[in-house]
Amino acid sequence: MSTLERIKNVAAELLKIESSRVLETSRFVEDLGADSMQSIELVAAFEEEFDIEMDEDAALAVKTVGDAVGFIDKVLAEG
């Protein structure tokens, strides 16, 4: 499964929404309804899915699903 698909599934699970609602262009807060607390949990959920650790400040600055793909692929590549 691609990074994008995995991110969509994780976001849908954590935010308790249909995965079909999660698009590459979706903004976590404005479009998917993530509140500031869920944003912290999303970071942890991505870390769990990809078995990585992310810098929390930098990860929380990521606004869209597409940007999260780029961010996580970079962390994986630096692995």
Place this chain on the structure above:
Amino acid sequence: MNIVETFIAKAQENPARIVYPEASDSRIIQAAVKVQAQGIAHPILIGNADEVHALASELKLSLEGIEIVDSKTDPSLETYSQAYADKRDLREAIAKKLVRKPLSFGGMMVNQGVADGMVAGVATATSIVIQTATLTVGFQEGLSTPSSFFIMILPQFQGEQDKIFLFADSAVNIQPSAQQLAEIAIASGTNAKALLGIDPKIAFLSFSTQGSAGHADADKVIEALSIARQINPAFEMDGELQLDAAIIPSVAAKKVKESTVAGQANVLIFPDLDAGNIGYKLVQYMAHAKAIGPILQGFAKPVNDMSRGASVDDLIAVSAITSVQARG
């Protein structure tokens, strides 16, 4: 004795267990050693034990008697993760990834009663400290808003020396709703009593005094007072009041009828962060008041946020405050 010395003396009477999740910062090690030595609190450091001891050695400090907990390997990680997963309806694997982070682990130690309070923020953004505390420690009963207050000490006020006021919220909530304003007042009243030992007289401030100016902003303050009275009818509260009607007896006598608060208020609730933040700085710089804060409030147990530039002395003072808040 200045107020910080007073907090330290009070903390020493019954020191609380305070967790510090940022033990990789040398200021935390230095503060923890002093806090332990002076009996202000029982410090718990979160970090890798070898790394924390190495840092202490570099600083030529002994960590004897100070507990060190590694959030990534501690056996309690399982229990805390399970508790977090249940509380937030999350998969345990995700909860575990979150709780193994030092700040969340510290919050869960407080949540689970293993620590009485937490001091963090020297290496973490304030927003993350507040959000993590909200997720882990949770709120004081009846409240759902994290907020902050400043202790303002005026060298001279109406013939009184070192007069203490509590100002809220001057740092966290930008445009509080009536409900949030009410909660800020209740949390502030609680702290005025627990931390300062003063009998709170809470004024909900406005540009209007008891209906003198009809405006939606004043209506919000009136609604906040009504909600606050429902949350805690025992507190002495009044509003909406202009600042002079709140703190100057002669003005209150002219403008306000039948109030035990007007003219005598010592807890000032500002209608929004513009007023609260500008207000405390005006008093600090133009009236030469000492401002201590922001101190966080509203959580079920005390969590305090430090600025990234905090000194070891700042950490010791806030540790004493946290200890006193915890023992309330």
